[in-house]
Amino acid sequence: ETGVTQSPTHLIKTRGQQVTLRCSSQSGHNTVSWYQQALGQGPQFIFQYYREEENGRGNFPPRFSGLQFPNYSSELNVNALELDDSALYLCASSLTGTDTDTQYFGPGTRLTVL
Amino acid sequence: RKEVEQDPGPFNVPEGATVAFNCTYSNSASQSFFWYRQDCRKEPKLLMSVYSSGNEDGRFTAQLNRASQYISLLIRDSKLSDSATYLCVVHSGAGSYQLTFGKGTKLSVIP
Numbered sequence A: 001e002t003g004v005t006q007s008p009t010h011l012i013k014t015r016g017q018q019v020t021l022r023c024s025s026q027s028g029h030n031t032v033s034w035y036q037q038a039l040g041q042g043p044q045f046i047f048q049y050y051r052e053e054e055n056g057r058g059n060f061p062p063r064f065s066g067l068q069f070p071n072y073s074s075e076l077n078v079n080a081l082e083l084d085d086s087a088l089y090l091c092a093s094s095l096t097g098t099d100t101d102t103q104y105f106g107p108g109t110r111l112t113v114l
Numbered sequence B: 001r002k003e004v005e006q007d008p009g010p011f012n013v014p015e016g017a018t019v020a021f022n023c024t025y026s027n028s029a030s031q032s033f034f035w036y037r038q039d040c041r042k043e044p045k046l047l048m049s050v051y052s053s054g055n056e057d058g059r060f061t062a063q064l065n066r067a068s069q070y071i072s073l074l075i076r077d078s079k080l081s082d083s084a085t086y087l088c089v090v091h092s093g094a095g096s097y098q099l100t101f102g103k104g105t106k107l108s109v110i111p
Helices: none
Strands: A005-007 A010-013 A019-024 A031-037 A044-050 A053-057 A064-068 A074-078 A087-094 A109-113 B004-006 B011-014 B019-025 B030-038 B044-050 B055-057 B060-065 B070-075 B084-092 B099-101 B105-110
Touching: A005 A087, A010 A019, A019 A087, A019 A109, A031 A074, A031 B099, A044 A064, A044 B099, A074 A087, B004 B084, B011 B019, B019 B084, B019 B105, B030 B060, B030 B070, B044 B055, B044 B060, B070 B084
Parallel strands: A010 A109, B011 B105
Antiparallel strands: A005 A019, A019 A074, A031 A044, A031 A087, A044 A053, A064 A074, A087 A109, B004 B019, B019 B070, B030 B044, B030 B084, B055 B060, B060 B070, B084 B099, B084 B105
């Protein structure tokens, strides 16, 4: 296994609610990236955190926000949930986040918005 | 044009067959290329990196053609355990840290 953990594994919310997803990176990794994978699609980049700072963002609205903590674990927060937010949310950790680094994925959190 | 395009399949092949997947990418500044494997309802896992000189790992061979912006993956002697979705992934360099994934190609190896 990759050593990247995510919680919870599954979550059901209703439209308009807020959700927080958590990720613990692999030991020694200081970079965490978050991806959204809708059914039948490839993962889409949400944002990346490097040493507690946002280090790049994909095409997602501001209601998707995140944090990285001093121990390099990370949270993804989504406000005002919409039906289309139903997806598998993946976090990936890497040593530095550069293009030469492998990103190791956690098992994901499956979010269903009703 | 999508950034990374793959034939979604499905590819249904018998055990022992050779199967090839292709992928094209639109950003000519892309620096790093990968194939990831994703089993049903699981996370993507790195299968192999793709280099300009081509690289081989056992039954798997990956090729990169920068001029045509084309990446391929060849699987020889397919096993039942190769059944999965194969994701073509591009990592643009020069300050871009995100991985850009194709939609994936589904492979089913049939006994």
